Amino acid sequence: MAKRSGVLELAVLGLLHESPMHGYELRKRLSSQLGAFRALSYGSLYPCLKELVRQGLIAESTDPDASGTRRSKIVYQLTADGKEHFQQLLAESGPASWDDESFGVRFAFFGRTDADTRMRILVGRRGRLEERLDNLRGSFSRTRERLDDYTTALQNHGLDSVEREVRWLNELIDDEANRKQTSTPSSSEALSLGDTTKE
Amino acid sequence: MAKRSGVLELAVLGLLHESPMHGYELRKRLSSQLGAFRALSYGSLYPCLKELVRQGLIAESTDPDASGTRRSKIVYQLTADGKEHFQQLLAESGPASWDDESFGVRFAFFGRTDADTRMRILVGRRGRLEERLDNLRGSFSRTRERLDDYTTALQNHGLDSVEREVRWLNELIDDEANRKQTSTPSSSEALSLGDTTKE
């Protein structure tokens, strides 16, 4: 029954939320704007679009930008149902949201996500990464597994990358917290917004 | 016909090259040691092992470490054919090797990879990342697409991560180049692999 429940659906709805587009253009934006779906195949995208049409979340219309002559260049746009569904999807903040693939896409749509959901996703993502950190550091010290230089180098690089992302998330979480307190009269302090220390 | 041609095959053969193991243990190492296949399901691993047995690349044997009493705890080990096949796989350095998923696994086995192949993979990987960088920077300046703060933050973080990996690769490539020139029979260099620079 083609649930098409993945991140792709969310990404497509989100991009179409900004402006109507045809499939080809959509594909480019998925990688250039969202970073996800680096090289999504049309064999994946077009069936997904068809399914979204079938569900009534998007509508197709032939491009009217050239009078008469042009052939069917199908432009997709969000329906009212589609907008509603998109907001529902955005409101979800469960474990699925902190996956590598999902997180980026959800984050890109934070502009249309409410503050509570944003915070839950950021904290959830950080938790996920900290688990990963524990595993990496754990296996490093557990049995001092005799790994060769290359394997060690790989693990260290991985560790650094994850630590970096955690620091990035910490800044974002601070920003969100400040943003929330800014409206209250008696907030404790004001932390530095914007980009922070570099070392 | 179960080609099982993916990275998983390579990873399994590589881990079994170090020591015989049973499936459960293998699964843990795949994530802790190789970083890849974070949470590979048994529904994926066991069929893969079965297929490798069928191809004669690994052999199963019941664990003899406890006399008599224990039930079948299947230990897998590389066959001669398996070792040969593993070396063949390691010698490949085509575009498939510079993918995100493949690269980490291949890098982890650099200790058993010849110098030329190592260099081709490192340079290929760097090229792949530089393409990505061009796309990111290109789309940034192309139309100064009016992206909201969150999307911009995401892209910047992505950009930083990729740049970091490129610098890491540059160091590794330098090390490899030095190693090649220093390869007099006498010295065994203890090269500083891994993260070096901090800013």
Added chain:
DNA sequence: GTTAGCATGTAAGGAGTTACATGATTTT
């Protein structure tokens, strides 16, 4: 003695790719 973790599997299905097939539009 029961919970938690070790250990092995299978069947159904989801999410994507590859390879193929077609045609329109723009650039050289």
Added chain:
DNA sequence: AAAATCATGTAACTCCTTACATGCTAAC
């Protein structure tokens, strides 16, 4: 007028996950 790129689609297949099903072993 040829080549490149834009644009849309389908069928077969791959790889992996989920959900199920089973049983052993150690610790509390």
